[in-house]
Amino acid sequence: MTGRVCRGCGGTDIELDAARGDAVCTGCGSVLEDNIIVSEVQFVENSGGGSSAVGQFVSLDGAGKAPSLGGGFHVNLGKESRAQTLQNGRRQIHHLGSQLQLNQHCLDTAFNFFKMAVSKHLTRGRKMTHVIAACLYLVCRTEGTPHMLLDLSDLLQVNVYVLGKTFLLLARELCINAPAIDPCLYIPRFAHLLEFGEKNHEVSMTALRLLQRMKRDWMHTGRRPSGLCGAALLVAARMHDFRRTVKEVISVVKVCESTLRKRLTEFEDTPTSQLTVDEFMKIDLEEECDPPSYTAGQRKLRAKQLEQVLSRKLEEVEGEISSYQDEIETELENSRPKAKGALASLARDGAAEDSTASLFGEEDAEDEELEAAASHLNKDFYRELLGGGVAGGAEATGSPSGSGQPPALESLLGPLPTAASLGISDSIRECISSQSQEPNASGDGELDLSGIDDLEIDRYILNEAEARVKAELWMRENAEYLREQREKEARIAKEKELGIYKEQKPKKPCKRKEPIQASTAGEAIEKMLEQKRISSKINYSVLRDLDSKAGAARPDAGPEDRAAARRLPRRKKPAGRSGADSAASVGKRLRPMVSAQAAKKAAVGETPPPNAPARGCALGRPADVLVESGPVAYHPEEDAEEEDPDAEEDGEPCVSALQMMGGSDYGCDGDDDDGDGY
Amino acid sequence: MYFFFQKVLMKLRKPRITATIWSSGKIICTGATSEEEAKFGARRLARSLQKLGFQVIFTDFKVVNVLAVCNMPFEIRLPEFTKNNRPHASYEPELHPAVCYRIKSLRATLQIFSTGSITVTGPNVKAVATAVEQIYPFVFESRKEIL
Numbered sequence: 001m002t003g004r005v006c007r008g009c010g011g012t013d014i015e016l017d018a019a020r021g022d023a024v025c026t027g028c029g030s031v032l033e034d035n036i037i038v039s040e041v042q043f044v045e046n047s048g049g050g051s052s053a054v055g056q057f058v059s060l061d062g063a064g065k066a067p068s069l070g071g072g073f074h075v076n077l078g079k080e081s082r083a084q085t086l087q088n089g090r091r092q093i094h095h096l097g098s099q100l101q102l103n104q105h106c107l108d109t110a111f112n113f114f115k116m117a118v119s120k121h122l123t124r125g126r127k128m129t130h131v132i133a134a135c136l137y138l139v140c141r142t143e144g145t146p147h148m149l150l151d152l153s154d155l156l157q158v159n160v161y162v163l164g165k166t167f168l169l170l171a172r173e174l175c176i177n178a179p180a181i182d183p184c185l186y187i188p189r190f191a192h193l194l195e196f197g198e199k200n201h202e203v204s205m206t207a208l209r210l211l212q213r214m215k216r217d218w219m220h221t222g223r224r225p226s227g228l229c230g231a232a233l234l235v236a237a238r239m240h241d242f243r244r245t246v247k248e249v250i251s252v253v254k255v256c257e258s259t260l261r262k263r264l265t266e267f268e269d270t271p272t273s274q275l276t277v278d279e280f281m282k283i284d285l286e287e288e289c290d291p292p293s294y295t296a297g298q299r300k301l302r303a304k305q306l307e308q309v310l311s312r313k314l315e316e317v318e319g320e321i322s323s324y325q326d327e328i329e330t331e332l333e334n335s336r337p338k339a340k341g342a343l344a345s346l347a348r349d350g351a352a353e354d355s356t357a358s359l360f361g362e363e364d365a366e367d368e369e370l371e372a373a374a375s376h377l378n379k380d381f382y383r384e385l386l387g388g389g390v391a392g393g394a395e396a397t398g399s400p401s402g403s404g405q406p407p408a409l410e411s412l413l414g415p416l417p418t419a420a421s422l423g424i425s426d427s428i429r430e431c432i433s434s435q436s437q438e439p440n441a442s443g444d445g446e447l448d449l450s451g452i453d454d455l456e457i458d459r460y461i462l463n464e465a466e467a468r469v470k471a472e473l474w475m476r477e478n479a480e481y482l483r484e485q486r487e488k489e490a491r492i493a494k495e496k497e498l499g500i501y502k503e504q505k506p507k508k509p510c511k512r513k514e515p516i517q518a519s520t521a522g523e524a525i526e527k528m529l530e531q532k533r534i535s536s537k538i539n540y541s542v543l544r545d546l547d548s549k550a551g552a553a554r555p556d557a558g559p560e561d562r563a564a565a566r567r568l569p570r571r572k573k574p575a576g577r578s579g580a581d582s583a584a585s586v587g588k589r590l591r592p593m594v595s596a597q598a599a600k601k602a603a604v605g606e607t608p609p610p611n612a613p614a615r616g617c618a619l620g621r622p623a624d625v626l627v628e629s630g631p632v633a634y635h636p637e638e639d640a641e642e643e644d645p646d647a648e649e650d651g652e653p654c655v656s657a658l659q660m661m662g663g664s665d666y667g668c669d670g671d672d673d674d675g676d677g678y
Numbered sequence: 679m680y681f682f683f684q685k686v687l688m689k690l691r692k693p694r695i696t697a698t699i700w701s702s703g704k705i706i707c708t709g710a711t712s713e714e715e716a717k718f719g720a721r722r723l724a725r726s727l728q729k730l731g732f733q734v735i736f737t738d739f740k741v742v743n744v745l746a747v748c749n750m751p752f753e754i755r756l757p758e759f760t761k762n763n764r765p766h767a768s769y770e771p772e773l774h775p776a777v778c779y780r781i782k783s784l785r786a787t788l789q790i791f792s793t794g795s796i797t798v799t800g801p802n803v804k805a806v807a808t809a810v811e812q813i814y815p816f817v818f819e820s821r822k823e824i825l
Contacts, residue, residue, distance in 0.1 A: 148772065149772050149773075150772070160772070160773070161773060164770055164772070164773040167770075168768055168770060171768070172765075172768065175765065177764050180757040180760060180761070180769060180771075181771065181772070218753070218792075218822070221754075221755065221756045221757070221771075221775075221792035222756060222771060222775030222776065222791060222792045223771060223775065224771060224772055225771060225772070226772075297793055297795075454725070454729075456692070457722065457725055457726045457729060458729065460726055461726060461729055461730060
C-alpha cells in the first residue's frame with residue numbers, strides 16, 4: 001500500500017495484515033514489520049461466553065480518562081482531577097440552566113466561561129455553586145435574557161450580594177464587559193406573570209413607554225431595574241382598567257412595598273403624571289426632569305442657605321435689640337418723674353416694644369428663644385404698666401420699681417444675645433484653639449507632648465471611686481458574656497486533662513484535617529466521627545465501650561448504631577468502600593456458618609459491624625495493622641457468631657478486615673480450606 | 679467601651695476620634711478630619727495611657743486609609759460612564775446604586791453616584807486628591823446638561 005520495497009528480494013508487493021499487524025513481502029516471505037498500530041475493532045470473549053468489543057467511549061469534551069501509553073502516572077492523576085472538575089461543573093451548569101430555561105447555546109457558553117475560570121484558578125477558595133451561578137448570570141447578561149441575579153439567588157438560597165461579588169470578580173478577571181441591564185427587558189416577563197390575558201401586548205407597550213419616559217426623567221440611574229418595572233407595570237395596568245394591587249406586583253417583581261411607593265411618588269412629581277391617559281399616548285413632553293435624589297439634595301441645600309441667611313439676620317437683630325434696649329431704658333427714666341405722662345410715655349414705649357415684638361415675630365419666627373424672650377418682655381412691660389397705673393402718685397414705689405426694671409430688662413435682654421451667639425462663639429473658640437494646636441512636629445518614638453493639655457487629660461481619667469463604680473457597672477452589663485467565657489475556659493481545661501483538647505479555629509475553614517490526637521482508639525473514632533459531621537447519629541457510649549471489652553449486649557444501642565453505621569458506608573472513602581466490599585464478602589462467607597443465631601439481626605448486623613470497626617481502625621492506629629498478621633484473620637468470623645460484634649476489640653478485627661482489603665487473596669485461600677461459602 | 683475580641687474602643691471629644699486599642703498594643707485611630715488631627719489625637723491617647731501607668735512608645739504612626747466626599751455641580755449618566763470606562767468601572771444597579779471605579783496606580787476606589795456626589799477612598803490624602811483630579815474629565819464627559 002505504501003509502496004515500500006522489500007529488503008530481501010526488492011519486490012514491491014507487500015501485504016499488510018491489519019488484524020495481526022504484520023507487513024509481509026509476498027515475494028520472499030520476509031516479515032518487514034511487526035506490531036503495527038492498528039485501528040481495528042477487537043473482540044474479547046466474556047466469561048458468559050458472549051463477546052464484547054474492546055475499547056472505551058471517549059466523550060466530546062475530552063473529559064474521559066485518556067490512557068497514556070505506559071506514560072506518566074502523575075500527569076494522569078492531575079488531568080483526572082481537572083477533568084473531573086470540569087465534568088462536575090458541566091453537570092451543575094446544565095442542572096441550573098434547565099431550571100432557568102436557558103437554551104443549549106447559552107449553556108455551552110456558560111461552560112466555556114467556566115473553563116476559563118478554572119484555568120485562571122478562580123474556583124479556588126470559592127464555592128463551586130457560586131462560580132457556576134456567576135457564569136450563568138454572565139451568559140444571561142451577554143445574551144440579554146430577562147433573568148435577574150435575584151432569580152439565581154432564589155434557586156440557590158444564597159445571599160444576592162455574595163453572588164454579586166463573585167459575578168463582578170468573574171467579569172473583571174475574564175475581561176468580559178457585561179452590558180448594562182435595561183429594565184425594558186424585564187417587562188414582557190413580568191407582564192406575562194401578571195396575567196393580563198389578551199391585552200398583554202398593549203399593557204406591555206404602555207409600560208415600555210412609561211419606562212422610557214422615566215429614563216428621560218432621570219428616575220432610572222442607580223435604581224434597581226425591577227423596581228422601575230414594577231411601578232411602570234402598575235400604572236400601565238391601571239391605565240388599561242386592570243385592578244392589580246401593589247401586593248400582587250410586589251410578589252412578581254420582588255421589591256419592597258415602600259420602594260414601589262417611592263417610585264410612584266417620584267413619578268407623580270414629574271410633569272408627565274399630569275397628562276391624561278390619551279394625552280400620554282400621543283404626546284411626549286419635551287422637557288426632562290432632574291433625578292429625584294438631585295432635587296432632594298437641592299432642597300437640602302436651599303434649606304441650609306436659608307439657615308445661613310437667617311443666622312446672619314439674627315446678628316443684625318441683636319444689634320437692634322441692644323439699641324432698643326437703650327431706648328427703652330431712657331424712656332423709662334423719663335417716665336418716672338411724670339405720673340400722668342407715665343402712661344403716655346409707657347404707651348410710647350409700648351409702641352416701641354410692640355414694634356420690637358413684631359420684629360421678633362417676622363424675622364425670627366423660627367427662633368423660639370427670642371420669642372420666649374419677647375413674651376417675657378411683654379409680660380414685664382404689662383407688669384410695669386400695671387405697677388405704674390396702680391402706684392400713680394407713689395413715685396417712691398415707682399422709682400424703686402422703675403429702677404428695678406432696667407436691670408431686670410437688662411438681665412432679660414442680657415442672656416438673649418449670648419444665647420443666640422453661643423453656638424458661633426463656641427465654634428470660633430474651638431477653631432482658634434485647634435489652630436494653635438495644629439503646628440506640631442512629629443516625634444521620634446518618644447511621645448511629643450507639645451500642645452497636649454495634661455490637665456484636660458487628667459480630667460478624663462477617672463479617680464478611684466469612679467473607676468470602681470464604672471467597673472461594677474460594666475461587670476453587671478456583661479455578666480452574661482463573662483459567664484460564657486468562664487464556662488468555655490472550664491470546658492477547655494477539662495478537655496485538656498482528658499487529652500482530647502481540639503484547637504478551635506472558628507475563622508479559618510478547616511480544609512486540612514488536623515491529625516487526631518487521642519489516647520485511645522475509642523476517642524479516635526469519636527473525634528473522627530465528629531469531624532465527619534455525622535456525630536449526631538452515633539451513640540458515643542457504645543463506641544467507648546468498644547475499648548473496654550464489655551461484652552454485654554446492647555440491643556437498643558446495637559441496631560441504631562448499625563443502622564446509622566450502615567449509612568456511613570456511603571462516604572467516599574476508598575478504605576471504607578473496599579472495607580464494605582470485603583465485609584460484604586466476609587458476611588457472605590459467614591452466613592452459612594452462623595446458622596440460626598443472627599436471625600433478625602443478620603442482615604443488619606453482619607455487614608456493618610466489621611464495617612464500622614474497619615473504618616474506625618483505618619483512621620485509628622494504622623501502625624497496629626502491620627503488627628498483627630495472619631492468625632488474627634479468623635476472629636471476625638468467630639465474633640460474628642457471638643452475635644455481639646461490638647464486643648470485639650478494636651485492634652484485631654480491624655486488622656483482619658484491612659488485611660482482607662489489602663490481600664483478599666489470603667482471605668479467599670484461607671476460607672477455601674474451610675469450605676467455600678457459596 | 680465594648681469587649682469583643684480583646685479590644686477596647688475609646689472616643690475623644692477634642693479632636694473627634696474613635697480609637698480601637700488592641701491588647702497587643704496596637705491602636706487604630708479613626709474619625710479625624712485631617713492627617714495632622716489624626717496624629718494629634720493619637721498622641722493625646724498615648725498621653726492618657728501614659729498617665730494610667732502603661733509604658734508607651736509612640737512609633738510608626740502612619741495613615742492607612744483616607745475617605746473623602748466631594749460633589750460635582752452636575753449629575754452623571756452612569757450607564758454611559760460605565761460604557762466609556764470599561765475595565766475600571768463596574769456598575770451593578772441591582773446591587774448598589776453607584777459606579778465603583780478603581781484606579782490601580784493610586785490604589786484608590788471611587789464610588790460615583792448619579793447625583794454627582796463622589797466618595798473616594800485611598801491610602802493618603804494626596805492620592806485621594808489626585809484620584810478626583812483624574813476622574814473629573816471622565817465624569818465631565820458623561821454629565822447631564824441642565825437646560
